[in-house]
Amino acid sequence: MTTPHIVPVRAFSDNYIWVIRDHCHAAVVDPGDASPVLDYLRQEKLQLVAILNTHHHNDHVGGNGGLLREFKVPVYGPKRESIPTVTHPLGECGKESEEGCAYLPEFSLSLRVIDIPGHTAGHIAYYGSNLLFCGDTLFACGCGRLFEGTAPQMVNSLEKLADLPPETLVYCGHEYTLNNIRFARAVEPGNKALAERERTVEKLRKQNTPTLPSNIAIEKATNPFLRCDEPEVIQNASSYAGKPLTDRVSVFSALRDWKNHF
Numbered sequence: 001m002t003t004p005h006i007v008p009v010r011a012f013s014d015n016y017i018w019v020i021r022d023h024c025h026a027a028v029v030d031p032g033d034a035s036p037v038l039d040y041l042r043q044e045k046l047q048l049v050a051i052l053n054t055h056h057h058n059d060h061v062g063g064n065g066g067l068l069r070e071f072k073v074p075v076y077g078p079k080r081e082s083i084p085t086v087t088h089p090l091g092e093c094g095k096e097s098e099e100g101c102a103y104l105p106e107f108s109l110s111l112r113v114i115d116i117p118g119h120t121a122g123h124i125a126y127y128g129s130n131l132l133f134c135g136d137t138l139f140a141c142g143c144g145r146l147f148e149g150t151a152p153q154m155v156n157s158l159e160k161l162a163d164l165p166p167e168t169l170v171y172c173g174h175e176y177t178l179n180n181i182r183f184a185r186a187v188e189p190g191n192k193a194l195a196e197r198e199r200t201v202e203k204l205r206k207q208n209t210p211t212l213p214s215n216i217a218i219e220k221a222t223n224p225f226l227r228c229d230e231p232e233v234i235q236n237a238s239s240y241a242g243k244p245l246t247d248r249v250s251v252f253s254a255l256r257d258w259k260n261h262f
Contacts, residue, residue, distance in 0.1 A: 162220055
């Protein structure tokens with residue numbers, strides 16, 4: 001087995017389409033646009049072997065059809081959402097099964113499915129071999145908006161991801177990191193790890209270099225949406241809300257509303 005590499009292909013203004021590849025095969029995660037993926041595959045002389053979708057938004061699935069016209073491959077996606085091109089609908093299972101796992105034989109890579117509703121009603125993540133593809137649920141130093149789900153759902157989803165091993169690499173769907181950090185600094189100005197992360201990310205963005213992947217350890221140390229039990233986060237979320245907040249969901253809800261208007 002050759003260990004696959006993970007390569008970002010940029011799409012639209014800030015999307016990343018993640019390519020899992022070796023020297024001749026590729027699988028793509030959340031191809032919102034087929035054109036940059038096809039260009040990359042031709043340039044690298046790679047054979048597409050699978051498509052993985054985390055949720056139904058068009059900037060994550062819009063390229064499925066164009067890729068399928070060129071390559072007849074399986075399409076994995078959330079079973080609780082309507083994505084017409086999905087051939088293998090998946091959801092979280094209590095134990096490994098075909099319905100709870102995307103297996104990519106070309107890489108000997110098994111990706112377990114985790115249900116993470118909140119951003120959308122049926123959003124899923126793929127996790128395995130120290131890799132987490134989490135779409136628009138967990139961002140670097142942020143989280144997705146609640147378009148279809150509820151705050152309790154999103155808190156539960158984020159807790160599932162935060163419980164993964166600290167070294168887990170986080171591959172999310174957008175380059176939002178610097179803006180997210182600037183919000184996080186308003187929420188938790190005393191966080192030294194966050195200040196250091198801001199300096200690092202600013203250097204990367206000046207070079208037009210992706211700030212991803214992140215990892216779970218960094219997120220737990222700096223992401224306010226994973227730090228709803230921290231005194232400074234609680235205090236400043238309460239100040240924003242104009243009332244004392246005493247539980248994780250209410251703190252999260254205040255943070256999410258604050259970020260929406262930041």
